Amino acid sequence: xxEQLEKLLTEQFPGVQFEFSEFRGExxxxxxxxxxxxxxxxxxxxxxxxxxxxEDLTAIDWARRTNRFQVVYQLFSVKNKYRLRLxxxxxxxxxxxxxxxxVWKAADWAERETYDMYGIHFRNHPDLRRxxxxxxxxxxxxRKDFPLMGIPGSLPLPKK
Amino acid sequence: MxxxxxxxxxxxxxxxxxxxxxxITVEDALENEMVLNMGPQHPATHGVLRLLxxxxxxxxxxxxxxxxxxxxxxxxxxxNMGYLEYIPHTDxxxxxxxxxxxxxxxxxxxxxxxxxxxxxxxxxxxxxxxxSRIASHLVAIGALAMDVGALTVFLWGLRExxxxxxxxxxxxxxxxxTSYTRIGGVAQDIxxxxxxxxxxxxxxxxEKLDEMERLLNGNRIFLERLEGIGVISGDDAxxxxxxxxxxxxxxxxxxxxxxxxxxxxxxxxxxxxxxSEGDSLARYFVxxxxxxxxxxxxxxxxxxxxxxxxxxxxxxxxxxxxTEIYSRMEELIHDFMLVNFGTYPPKGQIYHAVENPKGExxxxxxxxGDAHPWKMKIRSPSFVNLQSLPxxxxxxxxxxxxxxIGSIDPVMGxxxx
Numbered sequence: 001x002x003e004q005l006e007k008l009l010t011e012q013f014p015g016v017q018f019e020f021s022e023f024r025g026e027x028x029x030x031x032x033x034x035x036x037x038x039x040x041x042x043x044x045x046x047x048x049x050x051x052x053x054x055e056d057l058t059a060i061d062w063a064r065r066t067n068r069f070q071v072v073y074q075l076f077s078v079k080n081k082y083r084l085r086l087x088x089x090x091x092x093x094x095x096x097x098x099x100x101x102x103v104w105k106a107a108d109w110a111e112r113e114t115y116d117m118y119g120i121h122f123r124n125h126p127d128l129r130r131x132x133x134x135x136x137x138x139x140x141x142x143r144k145d146f147p148l149m150g151i152p153g154s155l156p157l158p159k160k
Numbered sequence: 161m162x163x164x165x166x167x168x169x170x171x172x173x174x175x176x177x178x179x180x181x182x183x184i185t186v187e188d189a190l191e192n193e194m195v196l197n198m199g200p201q202h203p204a205t206h207g208v209l210r211l212l213x214x215x216x217x218x219x220x221x222x223x224x225x226x227x228x229x230x231x232x233x234x235x236x237x238x239x240n241m242g243y244l245e246y247i248p249h250t251d252x253x254x255x256x257x258x259x260x261x262x263x264x265x266x267x268x269x270x271x272x273x274x275x276x277x278x279x280x281x282x283x284x285x286x287x288x289x290x291x292s293r294i295a296s297h298l299v300a301i302g303a304l305a306m307d308v309g310a311l312t313v314f315l316w317g318l319r320e321x322x323x324x325x326x327x328x329x330x331x332x333x334x335x336x337x338t339s340y341t342r343i344g345g346v347a348q349d350i351x352x353x354x355x356x357x358x359x360x361x362x363x364x365x366x367e368k369l370d371e372m373e374r375l376l377n378g379n380r381i382f383l384e385r386l387e388g389i390g391v392i393s394g395d396d397a398x399x400x401x402x403x404x405x406x407x408x409x410x411x412x413x414x415x416x417x418x419x420x421x422x423x424x425x426x427x428x429x430x431x432x433x434x435x436s437e438g439d440s441l442a443r444y445f446v447x448x449x450x451x452x453x454x455x456x457x458x459x460x461x462x463x464x465x466x467x468x469x470x471x472x473x474x475x476x477x478x479x480x481x482x483t484e485i486y487s488r489m490e491e492l493i494h495d496f497m498l499v500n501f502g503t504y505p506p507k508g509q510i511y512h513a514v515e516n517p518k519g520e521x522x523x524x525x526x527x528x529g530d531a532h533p534w535k536m537k538i539r540s541p542s543f544v545n546l547q548s549l550p551x552x553x554x555x556x557x558x559x560x561x562x563x564x565i566g567s568i569d570p571v572m573g574x575x576x577x
Contacts, residue, residue: 021429023508024271052398053414056539060526072541074511074524078412081419085511106401109547117235127176128518132228132576135170141236142535148240 001082002027008049012042026085033071033088033097040103041115043075043084051075051084054100059090059118065078068092069120073100090120099125117142176224176256177214193221196558200229203306204562205573209546211561218557220255223550227543230576238536242502243269244343244479251337253540254574257292258298259328267422268512268523269343272505273477279424281345283472286423287358287461288331288340289514290454294515295324295366297405297447297454304377304444304566308385315373323361330354343503344478345471355462362455373448386441390552390564400551401544404519405450407570409443410435416515427464428457440567447569467530478504502531509537518542518569542575 002020005027009018010127019030031039043051056074073086090097099122111122113131119140122128129135136156139146177195194215200208214222230389234253238246250265251258263285270276277285302317308516325335330348332338340347376382392402394410407414415432417425433449435442472478479498507529513522519541526535545568552568553561 024274024510026510028509054401055520056511056522056524056537058524058537060535070266072524072537074522076420078414078419083420083511085509104394104401105399106544106547110401113543116186129172129176132229132231135172141233146236148236 001080004048005029005084008046009042012046013039022121028085028087030087030089033090036088036098036100037103039086040100041071044103050079051077051079052067053078054104054106054110055083055124057100057107058111059120061118061142061144067117069095071097071114095119097122098123100127101125108120116140119134119143173212173224177212179220194568198558198561200226206303206570209565209570209572209575211549213553213558213561215558220553220556220558220561220572223553223561225546225549227546227572227576230572231506232577234577235536235538237342238533240532242497242531243505243533244502247341248337248339249574251339252573253538253577254296254516254518254521254542254571255336256571257296258336258338259288259292259332259340260514261515261521262338262422264512264514264516264521265523266341266343267514268510269505271512272510272525272527273343273503274506274509275344275472275474275477277472278469280349281466281472282423283461284346284467284470285341286425286428287458287465288338289359289423290457290461291324291327293454293517294451295321297451300447300517300566300569301372301376301444303322304386304440304563304569305382307562307566308382310376310379313372316368316375320365322370327354327358327361330357338352342471342479344474345469349470355465358458362458365451365455369448369451376444383441385560385563386444386567387439389440389556389560390567391439391445392548392552394436396551397438397548400548402519402548402563403544403545404516404518404541405443405446406545406548408432408434408566409446410438416520420513422512422514425457428460430454441562441569443569446537488528504529504531513539516541517570518574519545521574538577540574540577542570542572543577545569546575554574 001135009097021058043049055076058072060072062068062071067089069090071088071090075084099111109131111125112129115122115128116130116133118142138152196213196215198211198213199205200210210226213220234249247262250261253261282405298317298321302314305313307402314492328338329335331354332340346519392410394412397410398409398412411434415430418432432445435445475494480494484491485495505527507527511522511524513520521541522539525533526536528534552564
């Protein structure tokens, strides 16, 4: 499956660098965030790949100065019974990625959750609100600089 | 349920509710159409799920679910906690099927560590997962029936579930928060008397299930309240990321026990149940038939269960046996180190998903080589399945919203994490 994937990708995206790595039999592919829509669209609609299910979408905070965040897409091909993980780096100064809502509707809440927890903006998302935390909340709890005990007074109490 | 005024709803939520025709102002919407607040404290929303409904008469025009009332920050806690310490917290995700959450988490950690539990432990895990699937589906069917007005089935379902909880008590030492699995095995072995009791339970469940189904399948009120309600096609369901009975009710034969087999499910003989209608009734039928398939699997595990250890012997990663800790120095040291400092998996990241009663439960663990994960993401089935709610309820009556929530069978402990 990996050879076929690499072959199809070099045909479709000539000159684009993809980085592959394998750990415990799982394939991870890194790419530049600019092509996220084209890439996801291709992976979903190419009949030989058929990654029809977006299982999960999240981010990792690496707590470093450059390329602080990494957005992770977890795909599954029901037909080929194959799992693929996509990863793309996002810098804190330009905390934006294109939303893949147009490819998989499942990205709707997953992107809202990622925005809520990490503060990464998803461009062209239809309704980018917080998922769990109240709208008035100012912080992003899963960032590494957010303390485990929370910030006292940061959660507004309901009005009487 | 109460009528809301403009000030009580956050402007962004109102915006989401009115997104379709933005020329309506909020005041107008509240005059001509009504914005209704359902939950979070509403018995029919299965926990603290809040729905904002925009109604035209009694028809739902738009629905915006609000989550987060049970958000306990389990993903943040996982980053500050050892791998072994986290097992009890998985009980509290999908609290209707704790053993299968335990199994899902431990399998993910074992994959990260690169170890595999002994065969007997894997069979026990499989049996426990299927028992919890039966327990969860019994509640799901009972609660769905109760939501649409058939109270008896709920009581009958809980009566059978009670027997399963009693067996949890014997096997795990707790009825509800089982915390049964350990990294590299299970906490205690099962004796033959308990296996016999499980078998007897499964044998008598057949008849009880027939009784329950006779009560529902011949009930015209039940059938008519579910038939054709909340229809979703297979393609839409896949695109929305639905999994579990909610997806299989739309005719997609996606079951991780077959699509990406774990434990020894590839050696088991069972069918993946699908119904093509995609409505609430089909989702009920899928659950009812899956109970029978689970019974089949439990019978096979009891027949085939091998003898041997239930914990792996891997001193730096897996807890040693209690008897050895008290009699041997080496084991005492290992136990001390594991409990106090934890296991150190290699650098890397894995994603492991299992088929839980509600759908696909996945753990994405990122390890930096420390004793605690750098990041852990829980892919909870209820969260993703609830995403389909606004699509399903559009155009239906308020009373159908209740039936549709019941047929999705969300557990808020898992959806809110």
